[in-house]
Each structure stands twice: as C-alpha cells, then as structure tokens.
Amino acid sequence: MDKNGKVQSEQQPLTAKREEVWYFGWNIVGAATLLTLLTVGMRLGIGPFFLPMSQDLGFSRSLLSGIIAIGMLFYGLAMPLAGYMVGRYGTRFVLLLGTGIVTASVIWSIFARSPVTFLLAFGVLMSVGLAFTSPVALTPVISRWFTRQRGMALFFLSTGSMAGMAVMTPLLTFAIEAFGWRTTLLGFAAVFIVVTVPTALFIIRDSAPLNTDLLPDQIPVQNAPQPEAVAALKFGEAVRTSPFWKIFLGLFACGFSMNLLGTHGMPMLMDHGFDAMTSSMGIGVIGFVAIFGTLILGRLSDRLPRRNILAAIYFIRGFGFFALLLVGTHWELYIAAAIGGLVWAGSIATSSAILADVYGVRLVGVMYGWAYLGHQIGAMISSWLGGWGFEAFGTHWIAFGTAGLLLLIAATVSLRLPDRRKALTARGLAM
Numbered sequence: 001m002d003k004n005g006k007v008q009s010e011q012q013p014l015t016a017k018r019e020e021v022w023y024f025g026w027n028i029v030g031a032a033t034l035l036t037l038l039t040v041g042m043r044l045g046i047g048p049f050f051l052p053m054s055q056d057l058g059f060s061r062s063l064l065s066g067i068i069a070i071g072m073l074f075y076g077l078a079m080p081l082a083g084y085m086v087g088r089y090g091t092r093f094v095l096l097l098g099t100g101i102v103t104a105s106v107i108w109s110i111f112a113r114s115p116v117t118f119l120l121a122f123g124v125l126m127s128v129g130l131a132f133t134s135p136v137a138l139t140p141v142i143s144r145w146f147t148r149q150r151g152m153a154l155f156f157l158s159t160g161s162m163a164g165m166a167v168m169t170p171l172l173t174f175a176i177e178a179f180g181w182r183t184t185l186l187g188f189a190a191v192f193i194v195v196t197v198p199t200a201l202f203i204i205r206d207s208a209p210l211n212t213d214l215l216p217d218q219i220p221v222q223n224a225p226q227p228e229a230v231a232a233l234k235f236g237e238a239v240r241t242s243p244f245w246k247i248f249l250g251l252f253a254c255g256f257s258m259n260l261l262g263t264h265g266m267p268m269l270m271d272h273g274f275d276a277m278t279s280s281m282g283i284g285v286i287g288f289v290a291i292f293g294t295l296i297l298g299r300l301s302d303r304l305p306r307r308n309i310l311a312a313i314y315f316i317r318g319f320g321f322f323a324l325l326l327v328g329t330h331w332e333l334y335i336a337a338a339i340g341g342l343v344w345a346g347s348i349a350t351s352s353a354i355l356a357d358v359y360g361v362r363l364v365g366v367m368y369g370w371a372y373l374g375h376q377i378g379a380m381i382s383s384w385l386g387g388w389g390f391e392a393f394g395t396h397w398i399a400f401g402t403a404g405l406l407l408l409i410a411a412t413v414s415l416r417l418p419d420r421r422k423a424l425t426a427r428g429l430a431m
Contacts, residue, residue: 023213024205025145029153031199032138033160035095038192039130041164041172043075047266048172048280052181061267063115065387068263069380071123072255076376078131083140083369085132091141095200098132099193105129106189110182133196135161136372139352145208154349155298159291162345166287169266173280238367243358246413247351248374250314253410254347255375256382257321257403261286264386265324268396274333282333289341297346301353307417310350313343314414318407320344321400348375358418378406 046068054064085094108121131137135157146153175184238244261283269279301309320340327333352368359367382399389398 025142025153025208025213027203028145028205029142029156031203032135032142033156033163034195035133035199036135036138036157036160037164037167038188038195039133039164040135040161041168042188043072043127043130043134043262045164045168045172045283046263047261047283048169048176048276049181049185050263050267051270052176056181057113057118059115059118060391061387062384062391063387065263065384067115067119067123069383070119071127072259072376072379072383074124075127075131075134076255076373076379078128079134079136079372079376080369082132082134082137086137086140090206091137091204092200092206094132094137095196095204098129098137099196099200101129101132102126102192103129103189106185109185135348136369139368141204141206144206145212147212148214152298154352155294155301155346158345158349159294161348162287162290162294162341164287166284166291169287170277170280170284173266173276177276235367238359239370241358243354243417244367244371246417247355248371250310250347250410250414251351251371251375252378253314253403253406254351254378256378256406257317258344259379260382260386260399260403261321261324263383264390264396264399267390268324268386268400269333271390271396272328274330278330278333282337285334285337286341286344289338290344293342294345294349297343297350301346301350306350306354306357307414310347310354310417311411311414313347313350314407314411316340316343317347318404318411321404321407325397325400348372354417 050061050064050068053059054061057064059067082094082098085097105121105126108125109118112118112121138157139154142153142157143150172184172188175187179187265283266276266279269282270276274282297309297313317340320336320343323336323340324333327336351371355367355371382403385402386396386399390396392398
C-alpha cells in the first residue's frame with residue numbers, strides 16, 4: 001500500500017472514533033447545568049421566600065425588596081471578579097470558594113434578625129458566593145472544551161437556568177410551607193454542597209484536548225487566522241462600539257424582567273387571587289417549557305440570523321409580561337406561562353454567541369462578563385421597583401408594565417445588531 005493509502009486508512013478510524021466515543025466535555029456540561037439549576041434557581045427564584053421572610057422578620061415589602069436589590073447588584077459586581085479568578089486560579093478553586101461562601105451566608109441568614117445583618121448575609125454574602133458558582137464562572141471552561149458544538153453546549157447551560165425556575169420554585173414553595181423558610185434554606189445549602197464539591201473535584205477540568213470536539217477535517221478551517229481588523233481589536237476599543245451597548249441594553253431588559261418575575265411574580269399572582277401553589281406552578285410552567293424552548297432555539301441559532309432570534313425572544317417575552325398581569329383563571333395563567341416559556345430562555349446564550357461573532361472568541365469572555373453586569377443592574381432596579389411600586393401605588397402595573405416596555409425596546413434594538421464578525425468590519429468600529 002502506498003503512502004497516500006496508508007494515511008487514508010489511519011484517518012478513517014480516527015474520524016469514526018471522534019464520532020462514536022463519548023466526549024468528556026459533555027460530562028462537564030451536565031454537571032455545570034445541574035449546578036446552574038441550583039444557583040440560578042436560588043438567586044432568581046426568591047419569590048417563594050419573599051412573603052414568608054417579610055412576615056417572619058417584620059420587614060416591609062419595600063425594605064426586603066431593597067435588600068434583594070442590593071444583593072442583585074453584588075451578584076453582578078462579583079461576576080467580573082469570578083471571571084478574573086477563574087483565569088488566575090482555575091475553575092475548581094472558584095467553585096469551592098463559592099460553595100464555602102454560600103454555606104456561611106446561609107448559616108448567617110438563618111440567625112440574622114436586623115435589616116443590616118440580613119442584608120450582609122442574605123443580600124451581599126450569598127450573592128457573591130452564588131456569583132462564584134454561576135454560569136459566568138462555568139462558561140469559560142465549556143467554551144474551552146467545545147468548538148464545533150459550542151453554541152449547543154452553552155444553550156444546555158441556559159437550560160439549567162430554566163430548569164432552576166421550573167424545579168426550584170414549586171419545590172421551594174412546598175418546602176417552605178412544610179418546614180419554614182429557615183429549614184428550607186439550610187436544606188438548600190446541604191444539597192448545594194453535595195452537588196458542587198464532587199463536581200469541582202472530579203468533573204471540572206480546565207485543560208481541554210488540543211482540538212476540542214472538532215472532527216479531523218474541521219481542524220485546518222478552525223485554525224485559520226482571523227481577519228486582521230478583528231484580531232487587533234482591544235477591549236477598550238470594543239466597549240466603544242455600538243453592538244456591545246445594544247447587547248448591554250438587551251441584557252438590562254432581560255435581567256429586569258427575569259428577576260422581577262423571580263422575586264415578585266408569586267406575590268403579584270397571589271395579590272391577584274391565586275393561591276401560593278398555583279402561583280408557584282404558574283412560574284414553574286414558564287421554566288419547564290423554557291427547557292424545551294432552549295433546545296429548539298439552540299438548533300435555530302446556527303441556521304437563522306441570531307439577531308432575529310434575539311429580537312423574537314424579547315418581543316414575545318415583553319407581551320408575556322402584559323399577559324401575566326391580565327390573567328384571571330388558572331388556565332389563562334398556564335397558557336400565558338407556556339407561551340412565554342417558549343422564549344423565556346436563550347437571550348443570554350444568543351447574546352454571548354453574537355458577541356463571539358462580532359468580537360471573536362478571544363474577547364468574548366471579558367465582553368460577556370461586563371455585558372452581564374447590565375443584566376444585574378436591571379435585576380437590582382426591578383427588585384426594588386416591584387416592592388416600592390406596589391406599596392406606593394397599590395398596583396403591580398408599574399413594575400411589570402415597565403418590564404414589558406423595556407423588552408419591546410430591546411427587541412427593536414436587537415434587530416439592528418450585526419449577524420457576524422464581518423458585519424462589524426464593514427460598518428467600522430466607531431459608535
């Protein structure tokens with residue numbers, strides 16, 4: 001057999017092997033998705049805790065909303081720090097540190113009685129710990145392990161966020177009614193330790209294979225040099241371009257709406273006459289349907305213009321917030337929740353994919369971290385506005401109507417985003 005024939009015979013088994021053997025990166029995705037279910041389920045699913053905490057501690061809705069709002073700000077501020085520490089010390093170290101912080105914050109929160117101590121324990125310390133174990137800390141390791149299927153892997157991570165809403169909201173509601181909010185919080189910490197510690201020690205690996213999940217015939221194409229204009233782009237230049245701020249605005253609306261629903265969705269529905277379990281199931285339906293919606297959006301993101309997908313997510317979600325304010329029966333609630341759930345997820349994964357398209361993989365981590373700060377600024381404002389707006393005006397239309405309007409604006413702005421990296425080069429790098 002000649003040389004060419006010999007090379008061909010070696011390449012065929014290699015291709016088959018890459019297609020048939022289970023890729024370890026999916027173990028990391030699975031563990032990260034489960035961890036995200038817990039972190040996002042707790043941080044954005046405070047609704048079941050809201051009224052029991054307020055009544056037990058004697059805090060007004062405005063006061064507790066302010067504590068949660070400050071916590072959301074620290075959640076966002078800790079994310080760039082988490083990203084920096086992941087790059088410097090590794091994912092495993094940051095996850096274990098975050099687990100220790102979450103455990104300490106839960107113990108402190110259980111014994112806290114005054115607004116100041118509860119703010120420091122439940123608002124600040126827990127937010128920092130959850131940020132260290134959040135998708136922002138897990139996205140870099142997944143991005144390193146995946147090239148060919150990076151979009152799908154990141155969408156699976158978003159599925160964990162939606163599963164957190166679907167699973168944690170009704171589960172926490174049941175546990176709080178059965179055991180009280182303090183015991184429920186302590187039980188969460190125990191489960192969190194059981195999941196996070198083995199994940200960090202035995203599954204997370206920062207060092208990925210040389211060519212990740214690429215097939216042999218894809219390696220030369222992937223290793224081709226990037227366009228010179230994009231390769232030379234620095235972070236300071238990137239943040240002065242319009243696509244970054246359009247993504248930032250969209251994530252602001254996303255964080256505003258998601259946290260408003262997570263914190264005040266149950267109180268709003270209960271104020272409109274629904275019981276606690278029905279309200280929690282309504283919120284849970286959004287997260288449950290969003291699991292399947294995320295998988296569909298993940299496949300469409302590689303076939304359709306991503307800006308159109310992002311705009312559709314914001315547009316339908318915006319009208320969904322108005323619908324939740326108007327529902328009056330159980331079936332109306334579940335139908336509105338199911339329709340909204342189809343597009344509830346995917347905005348973060350799509351935004352990060354667009355950032356990678358526009359600025360390249362080299363900058364996507366830091367750009368994503370700072371853009372996500374806009375998400376948490378929106379979350380902070382909505383946490384406060386949801387409580388203050390109801391106490392000041394006796395209606396939830398102030399906060400939920402604002403969320404719907406912001407999402408419609410974000411949909412319009414998203415349509416003006418470039419589709420791929422070459423679009424930025426054609427438009428120039430100036431604002």
